[in-house]
Structure formats: structure tokens, C-alpha cells
Amino acid sequence: MTDPFGRAIRDVHRGEQSEPLWTVDGDERLEHPIERFYFVERDDEVYETLDADGLATPLLDLGAGAGRDVLRFQERYDGEAVGLEPSAHLVETMRERGVDRAVEGDMFALRESFGRDRFRGVYAHGTQLGLARPPHRLRAFLADLAFVTDADAVAVLDNYDPGADGASDLLGWRPDPTPGTGYRVMHFEYEGDVGETLLFRPFTPDVLRDACVGSAWTVDGIRYSNDHHYEAVLHKE
Template sequence: MASDPLGTAMLDYQRGGLRGDCRYVDGTETADGHIHENYFTAVGEGDDDFSDRLLALDGPLLDVGCGAGKHALFLQAHGTEVVPFDVSPGAVAAARARGVADAHVADMFDMPYPATRFPNLLANGTQLGLGGSIAGIRALLCEFARVTTSDATAFVDEYDPAALDDPGEMLGYRPDPREGVAHRAFHFEYDRDGERLVGETLHFLLVSPDRLRDACVGTPWTVVKVDHRGVYYRARLAK
């Protein structure tokens, strides 16, 4: 798993603990990967409203980029059918080890599911920004639309560059002259038993809620609700 440092770190954590430091890296700048905080805390910690909204959704729910499976575990525990996948083999192995038996490896840009398969969709982890451009986010939203029903709900999340007081506080931040748009680039490294695993560089487009609405133009989706928590926000989309 030399090309999957983040997923390998998740799997090690699940098996008993990290075997070295996992971190975000952008040039000489680094930050802790927060494996426990981002992937192994309970759903609803500090955000009970969101857990209630998830439980109000009918299954089967598509969990896009499921990571170590915390949302899938939460939904399973409450009787909601969930179909979780991630591009990271290590993350999928960690999710399965935690009891998410249906977790599997897949690519959100080319999902292996038939049209209108899912009544609801969750894409948590600011993955929408991996579209890389407004057009790329629009194309990803169209792929989300393809696999969901005509009355589907989707929850996505993002960072709002317009709400970022100090860009220097966000590792990998890159400015953009357009209003409500910025970029973020970094890769993961995991020093595992003396071997350094280095991942590919990830490029995220950061968009404000207004720019997310622009990206929805030409897709079946409409932004119906935005919940801000500082620079981070979660958006509910409906068809």
C-alpha cells in the first residue's frame, strides 16, 4: 500500500494504533493527519442535528468516500441500508474490519452503479472539491445525479474561502482572483516503521455556497440548505 498512506494509517489505527506519524504535507509545511479525529470519532459528536438529518434519509444511501466507515457504521446501527465505497484500499479494509462488510473500492468519478439506484447520497470529507474546477464539480454532481432517484437528497461539504480570516492557517491554501473561489493542494505522508509512504498530490477547489450554487447550474441539483461552522460548511442538495 505504498501509494495509500492515509488508508494504510486508518487500517493500522483500526488494528491497534499508528506505527508512525501520518501528516498533511505541502512543501516544507506539515500538519498532523488527525486520523482519530477525522475517521474514528462517533457521528453526532458536536453535531447532533446532522446525525438526525442522516437518520431521516431512506436507504439505500450511497456513502461516497466512506473512509474508515464511521457514517456507514452509524447508519447500519440504526437500520438504514448503506452502500459505502472509497478509492483507498486501506480505508476500505479498515471499514470492513470495523464491521462494514459491504465497503468496497470504487472511484467517485466513474461509479459502478446503475442509474437511479439510490434515493439519497452522502459525500463527506470535502471530496466535492476534488472536481478541481467549477466545471469539474458540476461534472461530479452530474455523476451523483445519474446514480440517484429523481427526488434524491445529497449532503456534501466544503470549505468557504470567503469565511477564511487567515489563509495562512489552512495548509496548502492557494488564492484565486475569483470571488468565493480558492484552491488547496497537499499530499499525505506516513512514516510507517521507518518507511515513508508518500501519496499523490491532491488538488481541491474551495468554493463558497454561492459558487456551489453556480456549479449546480446545468445539473438536476439545487442547494436548499447550508450550515456553516466557521470556514467549514455542509450543504443539502435536492433535485
């Protein structure tokens, strides 16, 4: 399977990028801001907020990209921080950048990569949670997340809120009559290499709360970074 997304980010890390990485939906395309999204350091207050949420090691960074956050977790916490990525190119990039533990794997098949009670903290930044497509796959993800975390675990997960005004401006946005959910369809292109079509189902915090009913998780907090992007803080019940 081709991987233009991971290959382009790896090339930026190595100073070998020859063309832009494009985010594409039909005839519409936008240059993906690789440097800003994956390499520019985030403010300390971002990590201070995560400290206050109770993130602790062993910590799993889902969709860790080039390792920007997991590298900071290594510096910040006394313990193991693991970066998980389905892209072999990005796993290679994380290792080259100094991530101690970079694992190739699928965040929606966590039991294939990790054993029971493996982690105390889980972090996901990049709205990959929308690929869970609620309700069935989201509940399955929450169950797997519970399996690989211990009884005192904290998870901080992000997504887009399809009910917010700014969400409809995202490339690939589609209307959805289902309350609390949306559609986003897109793919990546790099150097003529076309990636698989990605179908996101962004959902509101209330949809996440409903999915947690009967699971090991409860949503203890929601914070918005803008009108349509939010982080949810989950604790084990």
C-alpha cells in the same frame, strides 16, 4: 500507487500504527488527527440533522474513510448503506469494522461503480468535493450523481468556503483571484511513504448553486459548522 493515507488509518484500526500520518505542504507539516477524524463517534444531533434533511436508504457515503458514518447509517436506517472509497486499505478497514457494503471506487466516476437510480440518499463528509475543481468537473460530478440516484434523492455534501477568514489558515492554502474559489495543495506521508499531490479547489455555496443550474439538482439549504466549513443540502428538481 502508494497509499500512506489509507494505510495509516488501517494501521490505527488494527493497533499497528508506528508513526504519525503527516499532512505536508513544502516544509510545513501537521500530524493528521486520525482518531478524532475517523474513529471518535460524532454526536447524535449530527445524525438527527441528517434525518431532518431527508437522507434515506439505499444510501451512498462518498469517501467513507474508516466507516464511522456509514456504520451509524446502518444502525439508524432500515435499508442498505454503502461506503465508497478509492483506497483498498480503507475498504478493507470498513469491512473489518462491520460495514456490510464497502466498495472500492472513485466518487468522480460513479457510473463505473453503480447503475441508474441506485440510491435515495448520498452523503459526503471530508471536503472531497473540492477535488471536483469547478466548474467543468463539478458539473460532471453532479450529472453522475443524478444518474446513480432516484427522482426523490437527497444529497448532503460538504466543502470549505474560501471567502471565510478561517479558510486561509488551512495547511496548503493558496490565494486564487477567481471569485468564489480557492486553492489548497497538500499530500500525505507515512513511514517514509509519500502520497500523490492533492489539488483542492474549495468553493463558496454560490459556486455550487451556479453549477446546479441546468442540472437535476437544486441547493435547498446551507449550514456552517464553523466560519469556513459548510454542508449543502441538495434535492432533485
